[in-house]
């Protein structure tokens with residue numbers, strides 16, 4: 782599933798979309814074809830999954846270099 786954390790430029794409020802779509806951020810906006818992310822805005826929440834994967838990857842590289 783796609784993870785869109787930045788609001789769309791057409792998003793006004795929950796259930797309100799200037800393009801006449803549903804405009805529900807956690808449902809319709811995640812799969813909408815008209816989605817265009819806003820620039821210069823912070824995401825609604827941090828991508829913890831990505832952060833965790835980076836941390837695990839760094840740990841594995843350090844461990845691999847130590848064992849080498």
Ligand code: SF4
Nearest residue numbers: 789792798802810813
């Ligand atoms: S992603 Fe689609 S539904 Fe959501 S605000 Fe943008 S145009 Fe509207």
